[in-house]
Amino acid sequence: MxxxxxxxxxxxxxxxxxxxxxxxxxxxxxxxxxxxxxxxLEVPCGCQRCAATASAPKKPSTPATTTATAAADHVQERIDSPLRLFSEGYYPTLLQLYRHLQVPIAPVNFTFSLSTLTDKGAIDPATIVTTDIVRLTASLSLLLPTALIRPWSQRNMFILMRDKLRMSRAAAHLRATRQLHTVRGTLRDYVAQHGYSRAYVDDLLVPTLAVAMSATRDQVLDMPARAVLDWNARIPVRNTALTVxxxxxxxxxxxxxxxxxxxxxxxxxxxxxxxxxxxxxxxxxxxxxxxxxxxxxxxxxxxxxxxxxxxxxxxxxxxxxxxxxxxxYDPVKVVVHTDTQSVLPADASHVRGVVVSSNSIETMATIHVNALRGLPTHCPVLLQTTNPLVPIDPKSVRGEWTFPRVRxxxxxxxxxxxxxxxxxxxxxxxxxxxxxxxxxxxxxxxxxxxxxxxxxxxxxxxxxxxxxxxxxxxxxxxxxxxxxxAGDLAVKEPAPRSWVRAVVRSSAVAAVAAIAVHRAGWTASDVAEWTESLVAAWTTAVMARWA
Ligand SMILES: Cc1cc2nc3c(=O)[nH]c(=O)nc-3n(C[C@H](O)[C@H](O)[C@H](O)COP(=O)(O)OP(=O)(O)OC[C@H]3O[C@@H](n4cnc5c(N)ncnc54)[C@H](O)[C@@H]3O)c2cc1C
Known part of the structure; x- marks a missing residue:
């Protein structure tokens, strides 16, 4: 035990x-x-450059280091199966335990791509939605759909974002006003009652939760709505995924x-x-x-x-x-392998830290270990697929396990x-x-x-x-x-006064916007143009819905 x-x-x-x-x-x-x-699993990297680094004398390691990417560290790559991630928002007690134990904790490059599988089990390129991390400052980064950064590149972008923001706002409001515990019923009931679009539910909400829970579409929709809202409220977009x-x-x-x-x-x-x-x-x-x-x-x-x-x-x-x-419980299969052909999108620009592909019932998630952990590009690719929906070349398999997962x-x-x-x-x-x-x-x-x-x-x-x-x-x-x-099981933060909160919040929003514009090298007319096209697209979407 x-x-x-x-x-x-x-x-x-x-x-x-x-x-x-x-x-x-x-x-x-x-x-x-x-x-x-x-x-x-210990996977020897085997590439020439890492072998050379390995033979060089290593610096002594400190217990609470936060770098996961030093080449020497991964010559003998140790990969957990399953590779479990956590974050500040949802794991406060776990993080305090790990810090107390002085376990190394490191951020990972948690970006993902979502797509649908064709009847033949191939990733349908027309359905791919990707996310990217936008680093605003050394300590502040946001995980955003690539489409928000390049709005022309992906379908359904405005609908996905509108509903994603709506759910995040609703969740944050319910949590802040201590009403979350009053939400009864399943996620299926909640999204139907509140008119969330199929595009958002099927293409974003269900696949991301299916990955977090190694679950099928129906199992996700049968989860208590308040559990999902609580998760949404506590994992804001700026939250960094962490690992050991x-x-x-x-x-x-x-x-x-x-x-x-x-x-x-x-x-x-x-x-x-x-x-x-x-x-x-x-x-x-x-x-x-x-x-x-x-x-x-x-x-x-x-x-x-x-x-x-x-x-x-x-x-x-x-x-x-x-x-x-x-x-x-259901059994969940986890395979560590190197078969890039079967589980990754054909176009390398669509590959992210986690590649998620679904059919109408199930979801398969592949962690691209190199992309997630930021390993040097010269190292051979290592993949970890949960619940594979396509055959994986047996010759490429390094290890395979089945774990029980609670529903x-x-x-x-x-x-x-x-x-x-x-x-x-x-x-x-x-x-x-x-x-x-x-x-x-x-x-x-x-x-x-x-x-x-x-x-x-x-x-x-x-x-x-x-x-x-x-x-x-x-x-x-x-x-x-x-x-x-209701938030009564969490140790409370001392609450700042409401006017202090308002000033801090609006200054933070203004600062983030200014940094983003500055970083992107935009001029005033770029900002005006982008805002105009955003408003136009939004209006079109709203009009289309009314029509
Ligand atoms: C594929 C996958 C990915 C996951 N990813 C994440 C993630 O990213 N982040 C996250 O927070 N969580 C993740 N989880 C969930 C997380 O791993 C589990 O919630 C957690 O490990 C459960 O721990 P536990 O101690 O409750 O039970 P378990 O880890 O199941 O421990 C039970 C132990 O009891 C032992 N045992 C069983 N029967 C007996 C017996 N008769 N006698 C003696 N010993 C016995 C078992 O061998 C096992 O060691 C993931 C789970 C899976 C399957």
Whole structure:
């Protein structure tokens, strides 16, 4: 059970400063190594120039460096499968954990292209929409559709942008006015009720979420609308995608630094957990032996946890098992390969960090590792495709894995509201990304671990920052999931006065516009011309809609 949720729980409960030796932790993992890094792959680059760099003496590395691109670093390219990304907006608790652990964190070149597959499985060039990063200053960049920068280059641009901005504005408003939790129903209901265009829903919204969730079109549309709105509100366009450039094995090592080798039982699948009423203890059974513990924290995927809990015989365990049964999973295939012919657009100018192609049901995403991580152009291309919809040349495959991925539905969200009532009864706890509100991602792993540690009286060994999960509160009465969307589970920022906010906001907008115009080398007449064509196109689109 050494995904990020299990590892973080083990770290918090074994930390000498905060847990004070109160817990003697043992980790069980069915895989031969940490579950979180089980898909690690070392790919020798093999190009002459990198080989030369490798033989040169290396500079000593610092723990919290933010450069992912130095050539010497990637001679033995370590790539995580799946390559997981995160960002400031949606992952405040994860980021504080990584910073506390001094794990290297680096921005990636997160641009993407979206396209539709033809019946024969080829990317239809007429459907390609691409995005690019516009760097305004050293620290401020925006991810924009290429069409916004070159408006003539892509179809449906104005409709896509109009609806994208509309959803972002609606999401930000609902979040700022603390009404997000009142939005009920699925994304499908929401986009229909609010008249979002098919172009936006089918060509932009669904494919991007399908990538984030490794999901089909229907699974995306069946997600709770408020989860998607919350995601939209917290991932503004200026947000930079981040990764751990040295691979998440470093995270696993640091999270288990207080455990001895005998406390990490790799390759041992837990076959059963049995509650002993007379001693109020649990027996944990593997193929090797049976051990007895006072407390059990299950950090397995919820569907496996449900099975283990259902048979354990503890009071309330069946209630917990039936709640967990609401979390459905699907297998997700991840292939690391070099087959550029099958999964990339034929025109290299359409290739981006993430290449997303969909048919009417499913979405395939290919991470172009070189483009995403900004590797030197002379290195051989390495690709990571999730849910391939086209055959990949077997000779080009470097590794292939299948992972379970949880589905977020309104039913699963309702079930999650019951989990806090059952957590810890008779010493039985559950953690994992779906055991925390919102889209089940790495933030949920850390949030759920912090919650369970808090229930056991253990606080975080780092300074808690605004935005992070507030932690377990025994006096909290309102439903957990509603409280999350209402913003009540996040540590509050001290609010600036409203007039200060207005001045800061308008100065920032004016400064950004001025820098953009200056950077682009535009003259006043260029600006006037561009504004005029934008207004004309917008008016045409609005008139067409009325007509
Ligand atoms: C393709 C893909 C891409 C993703 N991309 C991102 C991303 O970019 N950003 C992001 O934030 N999230 C991403 N995610 C989601 C993220 O990876 C998960 O939310 C997270 O890893 C879940 O962690 P967990 O600890 O809850 O569970 P898991 O990682 O599933 O850990 C459960 C562990 O339990 C072990 N186990 C299972 N059964 C037993 C047993 N009987 N006995 C002992 N051990 C057992 C498993 O081997 C595993 O190690 C992605 C997921 C996938 C599949």
């Amino acid at each position: 050494t995904g990020l949720a299990g590892l973080t729980t083990a770290y918090l409960l074994s930390h000498p400063d905060t847990a004070n030796g109160r817990f003697d932790v043992t980790l069980y993992e069915s895989a031969p190594t940490y579950g979180m890094s089980a898909g690690d 450039p040295c691979g998440v094995a470093a995270v696993c090592e640091r999270l288990t630094q207080f455990l001895g080798a005998e406390q990490k039982r790799f390759g041992e699948s837990v076959r059963g957990v049995r509650y002993r009423r007379e001693s109020a203890t649990y027996e944990v059974e593997t193929a090797r032996d049976t051990q007895t513990y006072d407390l059990v924290v299950l950090a397995t995927p919820a569907e496996i946890t449900a099975r283990l809990v259902a048979d354990c015989g503890a009071p309330h365990a069946n209630d917990l098992a039936s709640v967990l049964a609401h979390f459905g 977020l539905t309104p039913a699963a969200e309702s079930a999650l509201d019951v989990v806090p009532k059952l957590q810890g009864l008779n010493g039985l706890f559950v953690v994992g990304s779906p055991m925390y509100p919102g889209i089940p991602l790495l933030e949920g792993c850390v949030g759920s671990a912090v919650d369970v540690a808090g229930r056991l009286g253990v606080q975080r060994p780092w300074e808690v920052k605004p935005g992070e999960y507030v932690g377990f509160d025994p006096d909290r009465k309102e439903p957990w999931v509603d409280a999350f969307y």
